[in-house]
Structures are given as C-alpha cells and as structure tokens.
Amino acid sequence: MSEKEELKKTSAKAASGAKEGKKKTSYISAKDSRRITKFNRKITKKLENDREEAGKDPASYTTKMRDPNNVVEFDNMCTYFFSDVGTVKAVDGISFDVPKCSTVGVVGESGCGKSVTSLSLMQLLQRPAGQTVGGEIRLNMGDGTALNIVNTPVEKMQELRGNYISMIFQEPMTALNPVFRIGRQVNEVIELHNPEMTEEEVKARTMEMLELVGIANKEGVYEMYPHELSGGMRQRICIAIALACRPGLIIADEPTTALDVTIQAQILDLLQNLKDKINSSIMLITHDLGVVAGMADYVVVMYAGRVIEKGTADDIFHHPAHPYTIGLMKSKPVVGKKVDALYNIPGSVPNPVDMPNYCYFRDRCEMHCEHCSGKYPPEIRISDTHVVSCYRFFETGEVLGYPKTVDVEGLLNG
Amino acid sequence: MNKGYILSRLIRSIISVLIIMVIVFILVFTLVPRNSIFAKDDGFRKLATKPDEKLEYQYNIWQKLGYLEFVRSADYFQEKYEMNSPEMKEALEPGSKAAEEFKAEFEAKGYTVETYPKSGRYFAYKDIPVLKHVGIWLTNLIKIDTPWAIKDENNPELKRGLSFGTTETGGIALIGSGSKHKYLLYTDSHFPWLHQNIIKLTFGESYPTYQGLDVMDVLVDSQGKEVKRPITYATGKEASSGIIFGTLTYKPVLDRLDKQKFEDNYANFKTQKDNPSMMGISFLMGIFAVVLSYGLGIPIGLLMAKRKDKLADKLGMAFIIFTIAVPSLAYIYLFRYLATAAFDLPNVFTTYGASDVRSWILPVISLAIPSIGSLMLWTRRYVVDQTNQDYVKFAKAKGLNQGEIFRRHILKNASIPIVHGIPASLAGCIAGAIVTESIYAVGGMGKMLPSAIQQYNNTMIVALAFIFSTVSVLSVLAGDILITKVDPRISLTEKAGRS
Numbered sequence: 029m030s031e032k033e034e035l036k037k038t039s040a041k042a043a044s045g046a047k048e049g050k051k052k053t054s055y056i057s058a059k060d061s062r063r064i065t066k067f068n069r070k071i072t073k074k075l076e077n078d079r080e081e082a083g084k085d086p087a088s089y090t091t092k093m094r095d096p097n098n099v100v101e102f103d104n105m106c107t108y109f110f111s112d113v114g115t116v117k118a119v120d121g122i123s124f125d126v127p128k129c130s131t132v133g134v135v136g137e138s139g140c141g142k143s144v145t146s147l148s149l150m151q152l153l154q155r156p157a158g159q160t161v162g163g164e165i166r167l168n169m170g171d172g173t174a175l176n177i178v179n180t181p182v183e184k185m186q187e188l189r190g191n192y193i194s195m196i197f198q199e200p201m202t203a204l205n206p207v208f209r210i211g212r213q214v215n216e217v218i219e220l221h222n223p224e225m226t227e228e229e230v231k232a233r234t235m236e237m238l239e240l241v242g243i244a245n246k247e248g249v250y251e252m253y254p255h256e257l258s259g260g261m262r263q264r265i266c267i268a269i270a271l272a273c274r275p276g277l278i279i280a281d282e283p284t285t286a287l288d289v290t291i292q293a294q295i296l297d298l299l300q301n302l303k304d305k306i307n308s309s310i311m312l313i314t315h316d317l318g319v320v321a322g323m324a325d326y327v328v329v330m331y332a333g334r335v336i337e338k339g340t341a342d343d344i345f346h347h348p349a350h351p352y353t354i355g356l357m358k359s360k361p362v363v364g365k366k367v368d369a370l371y372n373i374p375g376s377v378p379n380p381v382d383m384p385n386y387c388y389f390r391d392r393c394e395m396h397c398e399h400c401s402g403k404y405p406p407e408i409r410i411s412d413t414h415v416v417s418c419y420r421f422f423e424t425g426e427v428l429g430y431p432k433t434v435d436v437e438g439l440l441n442g
Numbered sequence: 443m444n445k446g447y448i449l450s451r452l453i454r455s456i457i458s459v460l461i462i463m464v465i466v467f468i469l470v471f472t473l474v475p476r477n478s479i480f481a482k483d484d485g486f487r488k489l490a491t492k493p494d495e496k497l498e499y500q501y502n503i504w505q506k507l508g509y510l511e512f513v514r515s516a517d518y519f520q521e522k523y524e525m526n527s528p529e530m531k532e533a534l535e536p537g538s539k540a541a542e543e544f545k546a547e548f549e550a551k552g553y554t555v556e557t558y559p560k561s562g563r564y565f566a567y568k569d570i571p572v573l574k575h576v577g578i579w580l581t582n583l584i585k586i587d588t589p590w591a592i593k594d595e596n597n598p599e600l601k602r603g604l605s606f607g608t609t610e611t612g613g614i615a616l617i618g619s620g621s622k623h624k625y626l627l628y629t630d631s632h633f634p635w636l637h638q639n640i641i642k643l644t645f646g647e648s649y650p651t652y653q654g655l656d657v658m659d660v661l662v663d664s665q666g667k668e669v670k671r672p673i674t675y676a677t678g679k680e681a682s683s684g685i686i687f688g689t690l691t692y693k694p695v696l697d698r699l700d701k702q703k704f705e706d707n708y709a710n711f712k713t714q715k716d717n718p719s720m721m722g723i724s725f726l727m728g729i730f731a732v733v734l735s736y737g738l739g740i741p742i743g744l745l746m747a748k749r750k751d752k753l754a755d756k757l758g759m760a761f762i763i764f765t766i767a768v769p770s771l772a773y774i775y776l777f778r779y780l781a782t783a784a785f786d787l788p789n790v791f792t793t794y795g796a797s798d799v800r801s802w803i804l805p806v807i808s809l810a811i812p813s814i815g816s817l818m819l820w821t822r823r824y825v826v827d828q829t830n831q832d833y834v835k836f837a838k839a840k841g842l843n844q845g846e847i848f849r850r851h852i853l854k855n856a857s858i859p860i861v862h863g864i865p866a867s868l869a870g871c872i873a874g875a876i877v878t879e880s881i882y883a884v885g886g887m888g889k890m891l892p893s894a895i896q897q898y899n900n901t902m903i904v905a906l907a908f909i910f911s912t913v914s915v916l917s918v919l920a921g922d923i924l925i926t927k928v929d930p931r932i933s934l935t936e937k938a939g940r941s
Contacts, residue, residue: 152838183843190841197839202832206931207854216850217840253930269840 056113068110071440072156083181093166093174099277099309100126100149104432105163105178107141107148114381118144120333121163121431123407126277131303131310133324133341135317139377141333142313146279149177150195151185162434167192170276191221194270198282200262204254211250214238214269221273237268240305242298260291267298274306281313296323317360321345329353332377332388334431339414349416351393387419395420406430444935448923451934455915459908464576466907470900472572476509479898483650493559501567506647507900508575513553515544515564536562585642589620592692597707610676610687624690624708637688645908646901651894657905665885666717666795675703684713717796717885721909724879724886728872730802731809735867739814740860743821748848750826758818765815774808774881781807791884805882809875813867820863824856831855854928862925865917873910
C-alpha cells in the first residue's frame, strides 16, 4: 500500500515537473540554471559523502544473492546524471538477472540506458555528475556472499574490475593505448590481479590468451603496437585482455558495432566459445537484434531508461508482447520477404529530463488503451520466463510490481 | 628510423637556411644605404679634416665589404714605375700623359674614374652588382683547409702533407703541413673535446665594430681578459700565456719573439679569455632556461591537470594568464626590480661576469618565465585531453587505479607533443633572448643582433641570421626525430604519406 502511495506522490511531482517543462520547452533561464547548478552541487556532495561512509563498512556493501545461480542481479537500480539542464534519469528502476554461464542480451535504441547500465555495474560512471542513486546491483562472489556494487568502495572495485567483471568496449581502435606494445597491455592486467605470478608465467598466460582469441602470429603480435593491427585483431586483443583473468561476467558493450559483418560473426563466435571455455556469463549490449538472436539465451529490452520486456530469446523473438518489441521485430528486414517500405515506429523517445508520468511509450503506441494514461505500467509476468511492462496484460498476467524510482529532492532533505 | 629520410631532410634544411641567408644578405646590402655604415665608425669621423684620406678609407672599406672594386692610380703606377721615382711622381699628377692613360684604360674597362677632392689624382671604382656580390660571398662561405692551402712565395720549401701526432697540451691531433691551420683535428680538455679546423664558415669581416675580425670569430671566440697559465712552447721556452695551441695558424713572416717560441711558421694563435663566447653564453643561457622552464612547467602543469578546477589549478591559471597577457618586457623589469630588491643579486650581467653564478640567476629566470606559463598551459591541456580518451576507460575497466593510469598510460601519451616541442623551445630561448640579454646587458648573440643593426654591422646581421635560422630549422628536425622515439605510430619515411 505504502508503495503505491509513494508512487502516486512521485508521479504527481513528475506531473508538475512535466508541466513546467512543457511551458519552457528546452529553454532554461539564468535563474533556473543557477538553481540547477546549486542543487547538483549539493546532491552530488551528499551522495559522494554517503558513498564514502558506506564504503568504510563492509557490512553495508555485502549482501546475499536472491538466487545463487545468478552472477549479477539488478534490483530496481537507478542511475541519474545531474546535468546542467536538470536531472537526467538515464536508468530508472531496472531489474533483471544474469544467470551463470549464460548470455543475456540487452537491446534498445541509442540513449535508452544500455551502456549506463553496464557502466553502473563497473562503477565507471563519470562521477560526480553520474550517480547510482538507488537500488542494488548484487554481484555473486561465488562463496555464498555477494557485493552490492552500488556501495562498494573504489579500492574494492579495482580488485573486481578485470578480474570478476570485465568489459569489452565498442571502439577497439581507441580502447588500446597507442604507445604500448600489445604484449605489455595484456601482461598488465594479468600482473595486476595475479601479483604472485613471475614474469615468465605472465608472458606464458598472455601467449595462451592470444592463441585462445585466434591470433596466429602470437609471437609477432606480442611485440606489435595497436596501430599495426586491423580492427578485428584489436578487438581480439581487447577480448584477450578482458578474459585474461577468467572473469565470471563479461560485459560486451556493442563489441561488433565498429567492425564489418564478416569479422562481426567471427568475434561473436569467439566470444561464445570462450564463454563456455571459462564458464562465465556474457552481458551483451547491442542495438542489433540479429546479434542478439544469434547469441543470447535471455533478452532484456530497454526503452527510455526502463526495462519494458524480458524473457528468453524464444519469448522475445517469437512471442513479443510489448508494442515496442513488436514494432522492433516488424522494422527488421527479412530475407525473402518483399515490402515497399520498412516499418518504423512513429514518434520519438520522450525528453529524459522530464519523463511523462504515464507509460513512456504511450504517445508512440498503436495499441494503447485507457489504462495507459494512468501511472507507469508494472512488471507483469505472462509466462514462467516472460515479463512485460504493458497494461495490455494487466488483466491476464501476474502483476510483479512497479519500478522503484528515486525522489532526488527528497533524498537531499531526508 | 630512416637514414635516407633524415639525410634528405638535412639537405632540405641546409638549402632553406641558404635561401634565408641569401634573402637577408640581399636585403641588408641593398636596403641599408652604403654611406650610413660609417655612421658609428670613430676612425672615419677623425678623418673629417683630411678629405683625401677619408675618401680612400671609405672606398677601401666598401671594397673590403664587397660593394665595389677600387683602384688607386698610385697602386696602378707602382707596378710600372719604381717607388718615389720621378716618373712615378709625374704620372700621379692629374693631366699628365700617364694619368690620362690610366683614366682612358679604366673607363674602357667599365670603371668610373674620379679625382680626389684635394690632390686631384685619379682613382677608379666599379660597383659590383648585388647578385655577383652574393655569388662571391657564397663561394667564400665555406673554407676547407688542405695541405695545399698556403701559397707563400717566400717559403717554397714548405712541406705538404698530413700526419698524426700530439699537441703541446698532450691531445691527439691530425697535423697538417702546408695547411692554414697546424692542427686540423685535435682533442683537448675543453668542451666539446674534439675540435676541427678543416671546415670554416667565413661570413666576412666585421665592420664597424670588431674591425679586422671575421664575424664568426667574434661570435665564437671567448671574451674578456686573457687567462694566463704557465706553458712550455715547442722550443722549450717557458712562459705564462693564454695561448690555445689548437688555433695555431700559418704566419708568413716570423719576428724575433715568434722564433723563440715556435720551430715552424705556425705562429698565429688565439688566446683563452675568462668569459665564454657570445654564442656560448647564449646557448648556455638558452639551455639553462629550457631546463628550468621544463623542470617547473611540466610538474606544475601535471599538478594542475590532476587537481583540475581546484585551488591549485586556479592559481596556476592566474599565473598563466598573467604571463600571456602582460608583455614580457613589463614583467621582466618588474621581476628584476623585485628580485634585486629582495635578494642581493646584480641587475646586470656584467657586474660579476660570466664566472659568477649570481650573474646568471635573474637572466635565466626572466628568459624562462614566459615559457613556464605556456608549458603549464599545454601540459595541463594534453593531460586533460588524454584523461578523456577511451583507453583510459579501458584501463579503468582492467582494474588499474587512478595513480597507475596516470603514471603508466596518460603520462606517456601526453608527453608526445611536449617532447616534440623541446628542441623548438630551446631554439626559441636561444634566438628569443634578445629582450632578456638587452635588459641584463648579457654579452650574447641576442644582444648582438640589435646592436649590430644599430651599428650597421651588415656582415654580423647576416651571420646572426644564419645562426638563428640554422638553430630553428635543425630544432624542427630534431623535434621530428625525437617524436619518433616516444610515439611508435610515427616513423620518418619518405613514402609514409603515399603507402
């Protein structure tokens, strides 16, 4: 009950904010700008202080996994950016799990919060402007305990990064340091997380990794600089670095976007094989449905900072339930099918600074009903594995709960 | 590293320096009125009451500087008649048959024949066109010393050849006989330890200051008082002198004293003075200033980048803006005033001379201040720029902490443009010391340039232009070579752009 009241309160606030926003459109007066800057300074200072306090006490960041078979659980995580134009709710109360030894695809259009989700998990947000203000990210440490990444101090995170969770970036061309040899860059991460290893052991491991990612001339490549390699080769090196310490979770943030299609297939195959070899999970972030279809066991569809649908790959691709997902599937070209014009979803994503208090997709939705003008739809379970946030299933499905958002003004006062 | 490329760059550098010199030479020798070069010559002024001598002096100087060819009738007749003979005297008189022949002959050769204002005797001169002047100057620019360089009619038995031996001070030397210099190559205890006399650059004679000396010698030789030390000459004679044995050159006629000291005809020498040469002072000051500005500018810039938008950064920014916005002349005077008031430091270089550290402190700091500011600014900018690069995010994702990322990754990338700029800023400090050297009265090249311009010392202007342009062109090349050492992506090859 209290939850609902709270939601009503926040939605009322959001509504008043929306009215203000509509009146002024994108223009911000000098007075407002000063107010926003002052507020941002206050809130980021408070959040940083809170985080520092929490980081001192291990109890505040150790928790238990809901399901020990998961590697990572996102539980109503909210990541906001305190920008000069206002608070941008980049990710606002998302929940999903990454099970062990599986591939979870996170799809959505640009700006929907996919990358912010992964950066929150790595604590690589551009602080102090970017802050995870609420919810939990539970990382399974394997010994029955779990860490809540949101409150984990930086020193602890440095042990985890590259070791428990590692990340592959979109741009292999710029991700490697241009002035160091490949060998040194791979060695670096192994040395860092395995200080007990001797130089020969480190080099042997590097060679092993280079071979594993399919580099034929490993001795030569060891001595090369990044600019001497092609984009595909560089992405292989990035993968070698990411996998060198056998992490439990690999975050692949659009790993093939910068590569051509043939190399893309090779890189994805490689990732899939290596994942099985070292028993880790992959969180694959992409906007390419084809990539997800080929690789993912589970799919999470995001829209405007929220998860709108999640389920197995089969659920999403063969029984899409949310109108957005259905639209996405329709807008995908299909070989052998002749169409005059490819389908596109009308309209555009709402302004992230002042989101509407109803379903974010309503204005673009062709199937909306009278429920949709009410508050943001809850997560509704429509099969064992399939969860969707859409009022079309309100009557038939099992309502799981509304996404929890954070009232930042209240956070400052409370 | 491609040797062919560097060689071709060197050749291009030399050609561009030559072009600069030719342009400067033509400008100086055509635009400066030839009469004005005497303005600062005291010797010339003393001749005001003797019009004939004055005229002759003037034409002699012009001939020496290459403006014209000058023939006195007296010199011409000296070949025909005996000294002081009656025929000679008669021939010199204007209106005589011989004198008219002289006039007719030289006018036929294209000379202008005029008379001395007082005696009325004839003299002839012919202007040398400026392009020919440049040509003559260029052919004499590089002098190579060989065993056949000396052509002395009084000494036909002069042996010609090369041999290895030792100098009087015990250094190893390549000894020439018949060459202008005795020691073509030699080692001694002075920087740069190995010296050569084979190739010499001669820009011409200095005038009106340092008369009779080659401008290169003026710039390169040590200045001040002779430093005497007990020495033993080749003949066994012991004396106290500042002689530098390596500079021994051929002297056609030896006097009694020379014969006591030397066994052969190599009896001309230079002496060691207590102050470094003009070039030496300027280079030393430039190097000190560069070391100081990099030693301070880079660490402060790094600190500012690390503490971006904090107090240290803002203070640094204030300093940078001050040094950029206020003209350097203004704050050098301010700094000099404050520093001499606060510490017991001389406000001119000459108070204690080059051998005293106190003389150097203020000029070096003054020279370094402007570059400290810009170095701080650029270092901060490069580091901040690198901090936002993707590889930094990837390094964070590897698990490195801020300090490790800064030391291992950012520093090397940010150093690339900084390293590239080192030779250029060294060149800037050497050539740009004009203001500082003038203010502190430092006897270096920087002060020499404005005074050479004021004194119409044309050859000196050309020589300084040569030195400054060489230093600049070579520093650009050195910067390009240095950058290949820190940035593996850059290699100096001829075809890099095409492949």
